Amino acid sequence: xxxxxxxxAARSVIDIAKLSLTFETGDGPVHALSDIDLNIGAGxxxxxxxxxxxxxxxxxxxxxxxxxxxxxxxxxxxxxxHEARLARAYGYVFQAAALYPWRTIAENIALPLEIMGHSRxxxxxxxRRNMELVDLDGFERKYPxxxxxxxxxxxxxxxxxSFDPDLLLMDEPFGALxxxxxxxxNEQLLKLWAKTDKTVVFVTHxxxxxxxxxxxxxxxxxxxxxxxxxxxxPLPRDRGLDIRETAEFLKVAHRVREGLRAxxxxxx
Amino acid sequence: xxxAGTFQTPSRSPFAGLMSGTAGPVIVVxxxxxxxxxxxxxxxxxxxxxxxxxxxxxxxxPLAQLVADTLSQPRPVLPAPHQVAEEIWKTTAEKSIxxxxxxxxxxxxxxxxxxxxxxxxxxxxxxxxxxVVHSRVLDKSLMPWIISSQTIPILAIAxxxxxxxxxxxxxxxxxxxxxxxxxxFFPVTVGMVKGLRAPEAIQLDLMKTYSSSTAQTLWKLRxxxxxxxxxxxxxxxxxxxxxxxxxGELPTGAVAGLGARLLAGSYYGxxxxxxxxxxxxxxxxxxxxxxxxxxxxxxxxxxxxxx
Numbered sequence: 001x002x003x004x005x006x007x008x009a010a011r012s013v014i015d016i017a018k019l020s021l022t023f024e025t026g027d028g029p030v031h032a033l034s035d036i037d038l039n040i041g042a043g044x045x046x047x048x049x050x051x052x053x054x055x056x057x058x059x060x061x062x063x064x065x066x067x068x069x070x071x072x073x074x075x076x077x078x079x080x081x082h083e084a085r086l087a088r089a090y091g092y093v094f095q096a097a098a099l100y101p102w103r104t105i106a107e108n109i110a111l112p113l114e115i116m117g118h119s120r121x122x123x124x125x126x127x128r129r130n131m132e133l134v135d136l137d138g139f140e141r142k143y144p145x146x147x148x149x150x151x152x153x154x155x156x157x158x159x160x161x162s163f164d165p166d167l168l169l170m171d172e173p174f175g176a177l178x179x180x181x182x183x184x185x186n187e188q189l190l191k192l193w194a195k196t197d198k199t200v201v202f203v204t205h206x207x208x209x210x211x212x213x214x215x216x217x218x219x220x221x222x223x224x225x226x227x228x229x230x231x232x233x234p235l236p237r238d239r240g241l242d243i244r245e246t247a248e249f250l251k252v253a254h255r256v257r258e259g260l261r262a263x264x265x266x267x268x
Numbered sequence: 269x270x271x272a273g274t275f276q277t278p279s280r281s282p283f284a285g286l287m288s289g290t291a292g293p294v295i296v297v298x299x300x301x302x303x304x305x306x307x308x309x310x311x312x313x314x315x316x317x318x319x320x321x322x323x324x325x326x327x328x329x330p331l332a333q334l335v336a337d338t339l340s341q342p343r344p345v346l347p348a349p350h351q352v353a354e355e356i357w358k359t360t361a362e363k364s365i366x367x368x369x370x371x372x373x374x375x376x377x378x379x380x381x382x383x384x385x386x387x388x389x390x391x392x393x394x395x396x397x398x399x400v401v402h403s404r405v406l407d408k409s410l411m412p413w414i415i416s417s418q419t420i421p422i423l424a425i426a427x428x429x430x431x432x433x434x435x436x437x438x439x440x441x442x443x444x445x446x447x448x449x450x451x452x453f454f455p456v457t458v459g460m461v462k463g464l465r466a467p468e469a470i471q472l473d474l475m476k477t478y479s480s481s482t483a484q485t486l487w488k489l490r491x492x493x494x495x496x497x498x499x500x501x502x503x504x505x506x507x508x509x510x511x512x513x514x515x516g517e518l519p520t521g522a523v524a525g526l527g528a529r530l531l532a533g534s535y536y537g538x539x540x541x542x543x544x545x546x547x548x549x550x551x552x553x554x555x556x557x558x559x560x561x562x563x564x565x566x567x568x569x570x571x572x573x574x575x
Contacts, residue, residue, distance in 0.1 A: 066473055085479050092477040098470045102492045102571040111488065115480045143572040 019072035031224030055225025091160030097152035221263025385448020393456025427519035444516035452505035459501025463494025
């Protein structure tokens with residue numbers, strides 16, 4: 001792997017300015033996103049956190065070109081999100097593993113490679129490498145239902161990484177898993193991020209998860225969905241699970257919690 | 269009573285073992301049907317039998333003789349099961365397959381147009397469903413016609429299809445097969461439209477993030493998802509195909525096929541012949557449906573979708 005140039009953090013991967021998204025519904029317009037300004041640099045690990053309905057998943061889907069904004073500008077790798085999607089600029093990990101039940105784990109991981117027209121040898125090599133990366137070697141021929149929820153989600157991460165995108169978009173990937181499995185996967189994800197130097201955008205509603213994983217935490221609040229606070233995480237990049245007991249960690253977590261509390265309206 | 273005794277299962281009735289599998293219940297149902305059939309045969313054939321007695325001057329025959337006579341009439345209102353069984357045996361095992369009097373020969377004729385019509389109908393159904401799922405215009409314009417096509421009684425339209433196709437020179441197997449097609453494409457279309465729309469939003473979004481083409485999404489996601497739906501609708505479709513083939517044989521002048529046997533039987537009042545053709549048709553349909561069930565099991569197993 002090449003050493004990172006010193007100015008890499010300055011190179012912007014995602015640029016969002018004055019972005020808004022309004023859904024027209026029968027009950028009138030719903031302002032899912034309003035006045036979003038955000039820059040995400042290369043190699044960063046950015047978390048979106050906020051209560052349900054704050055638009056964090058919608059914002060991720062706008063970056064992925066799964067939703068179209070109704071105002072403002074957004075660029076991904078200097079392109080429009082649509083061009084970036086056509087250029088296969090990102091890997092997306094959904095809330096559920098969404099593995100195809102008629103494909104084995106190896107075949108599931110090879111799915112994007114088949115669609116993108118990689119050769120058979122290249123597919124096999126990439127599947128092997130990425131299954132190793134998420135610690136799933138030996139499960140190539142198993143079907144999804146034969147794996148636990150945590151293993152399925154690891155397979156879906158391997159699938160997103162298989163075509164080696166520089167940008168990884170993750171929408172509450174560990175939300176449905178229990179605490180222990182989630183801790184373990186968080187630790188693995190950090191290691192994986194350190195190893196691969198990818199830019200990660202991660203949606204969560206767990207404060208410890210956001211603080212543990214991120215270099216930057218974006219706190220969103222609902223009605224209309226907007227950014228309340230952006231926190232640069234001072235914790236060192238190289239961190240273990242015990243860092244969650246330190247005073248520094250708790251300080252960041254406290255600021256996130258304050259932000260969530262202040263941005264939350266209790267009138268409902 | 270011992271301590272262990274409390275944990276023993278309660279003593280089972282001697283029939284419990286018999287009824288636990290599938291064979292037991294099926295045998296019981298078949299036995300009940302046969303019993304009811306015999307009873308109905310006696311009751312339905314009695315009036316005609318009494319006429320015969322009256323004409324022959326026999327007064328008050330013993331009940332045993334009445335029952336025996338009602339079950340052995342040559343042209344009964346309702347033939348007894350053993351008469352039908354005997355007729356089926358005589359027209360299958362004891363006739364050469366090429367004989368015009370062999371039910372195997374007639375079944376073969378019906379089966380070939382059933383299968384041809386079913387294959388065309390399934391193909392047509394899948395093609396229509398793919399069109400309907402991918403095009404809003406086709407969805408809006410075709411679906412009402414597809415549904416209304418099935419509201420026309422097949423008995424009304426079958427002779428016209430045969431006559432029209434004959435007029436333009438298409439004869440033989442194909443006109444009959446078209447009627448099977450007409451009946452079998454419908455369940456396949458409806459089932460496949462549902463099946464091709466079965467993938468969840470998240471699975472479709474996944475394909476979108478790979479900027480997969482419509483054809484790739486169809487081939488790698490929609491079609492595999494639709495397989496269980498395809499087999500379910502094929503089971504309905506194959507039975508409908510058989511009905512279509514039999515109906516298609518009626519207006520052709522009844523040369524060959526199970527439909528021809530039914531028609532000839534009703535011309536000459538050969539109720540035993542009608543019933544044996546009906547039973548063979550039912551067995552044929554059951555065989556076709558279970559063949560598709562078997563294929564379904566094998567295919568879904570190989571796809572890893574059956575646990």
